[in-house]
Amino acid sequence: MSGREEAPLVQTASTAFERVADGILGLTVLLFVLAFGALAGILPLGVRLAGLTLVTVFGIALGLLGSILLGIAFVSRGGYVETDPDRSAGLGAGLGFGVVGLVVGGVFGAGITDGVLWIGLSLALGLGMVALTVLPREDIGSTVPPALVALLVGGLLVSGLLDIGWQWQPQAGSFSGGFTAEATVPLLVAFSALLSGWALAKARGNFGAPGRERGAFFVVYLIAFGILTVMVAIVAFVTSRGAPYAFRGFEIVAQFPFVKWPFVMRPFIPLTDRITGILPAIVGTVWLVIGATVFAVPLGVGAAVFLTEYAEQGRFTRLVETATSALWSTPSVVFGLFGAAFLIPRLGGDRSLLAGMLVLGFMLLPLVLITSREAIKSVPDEYRDASAALGVTKWETIRSVVLPAAMPGIITGGILGVGRIAGETAPLILVLGSTLNSTEAVHVIRGFEFVMHPPFITNEAILTESAALPTQIWAIISAGVSGSPARGWATAFILLCIVLSFYAVGIASRTYFRRKLDYE
């Protein structure tokens, strides 16, 4: 109709207020990242930016953030900007800031007064913060407390009360450690930045339920990327320390095997200045994995087949499920104890590769069982029904229809399981021993021989100790100062490569097959 006004349902154009808030939010994130850089030692606190130390820069930035938050509180409460706050910031936020108040009050109280006066100060500040957060309207209750925290920390940093070289060993509580500036300043800055960012995100969402959503999302995004950064940093760190040493002398050659990689292809050779390697450890790990797989995979797949195809759901299946779950969560060192108590006396009385294989096999069994069971269960019943309709017997169906369909899932589970046991150390220490500089790799295939007395077949190689990658690293650790750090990093790097590539292949194949099955 003519003359009808069209009001937009949702505000899509961003106002100046929102753009400014976004920019400051970015500043908050930057502050957070820089603070953790300082904590990790990448950014020393004394580095100068435009003539000011990093500490002072942090202090100024926090002071700015605090003032901006106070400004937002004023602007929103005064009605200069259209916001939609709730009547209160809520008890959750109140409790959070109450705890902050308690801690600040306690710390200052313990520093200023003697005796138990600090408890009173702590409680007073805590309750004050709770009141400040809960009683006023949401736009004041969410912005003023974080502003106070930011201004307090910023003030401490700018005024030099909390500067490089500050130390504190708290007497109250008699901890045996203390706090230095290198740890405290970055942590305080990160914490204040987090709180300010939360308040800013709330403001950006105009308070109310959408504001709370933005605030929560900001915090969760920050934490999630923090977790990812930590994990990636670990891998990057090990690579940076280990790869140079591991790749020494690496070159591509013309004939088989086309690479010359001393660290991986040579054992330790004492008293030489040639580049020596960890071949025995790698061979040991390979044989352990092969032995464990040969033992555990048939048992696990067989059990999975029985549980899904043959067994009726009842007491027996529940018992097996409980047993599998218990086995799966058993600590690895307990498997090592079991191997030492049960297997070693029966396999020659000494630590041996065979005992290691069997112990790792016991650890692999529940993993294979659980994943195979999932894989077999997810084969659609239509396949089995169609096969039965054609007159095929049950076992034939399992053999020719169900198992091939479930094979991708089974293989994926096997790969992930192998990735897990390849890195296990604790059980191997108990049943395999930890060899430091092994000069010869085991020769398992050559070791088989027939004998006249039971058990009629023995293998010298698998009944002796052997090196393995994880135990080698442990040996370097327990050697203390005489262990070579570079060799340790390089061995850790190789182990990490092997284990992570197993996991990567397993997860990639699982995603691939899941997509294929979903498509059907």
Added chain:
Amino acid sequence: MSESLLTNAYRSAIGENPEGGASVLATVTAASLAAALVCFIVVPEYAVYPVLVFVATTAVGWVKYQSTFARLLTLVATAATVITLGLITVYLFISAVPAIREHGIDLLLPDAMGFWNPNAGLYSLLPAIWATVIVTLIAGAIAGPFGVLGALFIAQIAPDRVRAAVKPGIEILAGIPSIVYGYIGFRVLNNFVQSTFLDNGASFLIAGIVVGVMALPTVVSVAEDALSSVPESMQAGSLAMGATRWQTMKSISIPAAFSGVSAAVILGLGRAIGETMAVAAIMAAGLGLPSPLWDVFDASATLTSLIATQYGTASEMTVSVLFAAGILLFGIVTGLSVASQYIEQRMYERLGGGQ
């Protein structure tokens, strides 16, 4: 109709309609396998004879009566899991009996003269138990909240492309072996802590943080699975009522996935308790109760690292005490596992399952 247990077992092993001589051959196979197991436990050298009989009968049976033997062999494989658990429990107890008989409850009590002096026959597991508790609490404080938040991010908040990159990333990073963490802790963290926390590095705090970081991907993966399986209809209904996505998550998704999320946290705690190598590498020396008890900057071996580090040089009685420590560990973790299964079962019944 009352049927004896034996007939039931026989029927489930052989199936309803065994062919001809299959039942005889199957019985012989089963008997030879049982005999092999018993032999292996009692007189290992002669175990090879029943094994040869087993191999022979299986070979014949597989060729002639394949479906019966397939069923029998898979049943055997299933029984193997239960038997393994039984064997582990039995042998842990057998090996710990000397220590329990000699020291009994003293193993868990403090002594005026110290805690661990094998030469003087002085054993107390109390500091190790307390160390395990402190490290697990610190690790849980890190892995629990951050893990659930991370899972929330992946399952609900992240856009699809970010999710497709982050989820496999976290699962792959879950595979970093614990000895690598231990090595990093050993070489780097102890020095870092020395300069920033005025402490000599080996401390419950550092070990707890490292173990927490290790347990984190476990919690994230399992909690993420639980959060993704909340039915779309529940969340869509909430959004249709005008709730924001965060309100939906807080009030609908998390309570609905509560059993899975709590199972994830318990799993993470179980992993933290069982963690050996990182703790052993970081808190390498000594065993003692921190004074005061909550001093997180002190260090002591936990139950797991005690077993790993002391086993190599242990006398017979010490070995037995270590087995007693192993029983404690096994009991605690199994208890946690049973508790988590119970919680899941209760939640399933309460919230109405099938989704």
